[in-house]
Amino acid sequence: MFRTMLCSMLLAGLCATLAPAAEKTKADKHKKGHEAEIVKVDPQNGTLTVKMTNKKGNEVEKTFKLAEDIEYADSTGQVATIDIFTSGDMVLFVDHEGQIKKLTNKDKPAKKTDDK
Numbered sequence: 001m002f003r004t005m006l007c008s009m010l011l012a013g014l015c016a017t018l019a020p021a022a023e024k025t026k027a028d029k030h031k032k033g034h035e036a037e038i039v040k041v042d043p044q045n046g047t048l049t050v051k052m053t054n055k056k057g058n059e060v061e062k063t064f065k066l067a068e069d070i071e072y073a074d075s076t077g078q079v080a081t082i083d084i085f086t087s088g089d090m091v092l093f094v095d096h097e098g099q100i101k102k103l104t105n106k107d108k109p110a111k112k113t114d115d116k
Contacts, residue, residue: 033094033102036062043082048100050091067099074105 036050039061049063066082074080084105085091094102 033092035092038085038087038089038091041085064095064100065098067101070100071102075107
């Protein structure tokens with residue numbers, strides 16, 4: 001009887017440990033984002049059109065709205081502005097409900113300015 005109770009407690013502890021880990025893996029996958037090629041950047045309308053591969057492996061064009069609190073980054077991870085993103089650039093982006101929350105340029109670093 002003691003052995004059965006001990007095994008049940010160990011099994012319950014194992015299940016409690018693995019369940020959050022599975023949820024975290026799913027959340028991390030969403031945060032990694034999508035890789036795409038920029039087709040068109042429209043800062044005035046706050047949209048970005050990209051060419052990407054969907055879940056079925058087909059290449060599709062999608063237009064996303066840029067979130068008001070979007071984070072831009074260059075290829076080195078430094079903070080950037082929308083100005084560095086041009087048609088043909090490869091980017092990584094994280095979207096949520098049709099809005100891009102984070103956009104990272106894979107191709108180039110931000111333009112350096114001389115403070116002279």
